[in-house]
Amino acid sequence: MATPIMTPDPAAKPRWFALPLLLLGLLGFVSAWVLLALLLARQCAWLAPLAALDMVLLLAIGRWPAGAGRAGLAFAGTALAIVLANFGIAAGELGQSFGMRPWESATMLGANHAWTLLQMANTPLDLAFYASGLLLALVVGFSARRRGPSVR
Numbered sequence: 001m002a003t004p005i006m007t008p009d010p011a012a013k014p015r016w017f018a019l020p021l022l023l024l025g026l027l028g029f030v031s032a033w034v035l036l037a038l039l040l041a042r043q044c045a046w047l048a049p050l051a052a053l054d055m056v057l058l059l060a061i062g063r064w065p066a067g068a069g070r071a072g073l074a075f076a077g078t079a080l081a082i083v084l085a086n087f088g089i090a091a092g093e094l095g096q097s098f099g100m101r102p103w104e105s106a107t108m109l110g111a112n113h114a115w116t117l118l119q120m121a122n123t124p125l126d127l128a129f130y131a132s133g134l135l136l137a138l139v140v141g142f143s144a145r146r147r148g149p150s151v152r
Contacts, residue, residue: 018062019073025058026077026084033081034088034102043089045126048133051081056140071141078137082130090117 029051037044055077059070087109088102094117095105 013065015063018059018064021062022055022058022073022077025054026081029054030081030084030088033085034092037085037089038092038096038102043086043121043123043126045122045129047085048078048082048129049136050133051085052078052133052137053140055081055137059141067142071138074137074141075134078133082133086118086122087114090114090121093117093121 029047033044033047033051036047052074055074056070058077059073060066064070064073088106091106091109091114092102094109094113095102098105
């Protein structure tokens with residue numbers, strides 16, 4: 001009886017399309033977050049844990065292996081989503097005052113002015129949601145289900 005040949009698991013290698021998929025998903029999530037926040041006139045910080053789960057899911061769909069790499073990319077993607085969403089919300093709120101669209105006012109909004117606006121807009125509860133989103137990205141990125149070795 002022949003012994004089965006062990007081949008390397010194709011899911012164990014990072015896929016090149018995982019990073020563009022992560023970037024597209026990040027931009028889509030940030031756009032939805034900014035639009036919802038401008039519609040409700042709130043920060044909608046409760047979306048940060050959902051952003052973390054979305055980043056992990058996109059990396060899993062892109063077959064990025066679970067572990068430190070996936071956790072790090074999910075953390076970075078979540079942090080970038082939080083920063084971009086907050087900047088977009090500040091730009092949108094400021095732009096409404098001047099009759100401008102969010103992307104028009106974002107080009108004129110400086111980092112110091114955005115930081116001041118965000119310090120006034122974010123409550124301790126919002127900061128807790130941001131921190132929980134970042135922590136969730138790390139935990140779920142590390143502990144994502146791993147595929148067992150294939151004997152085919």
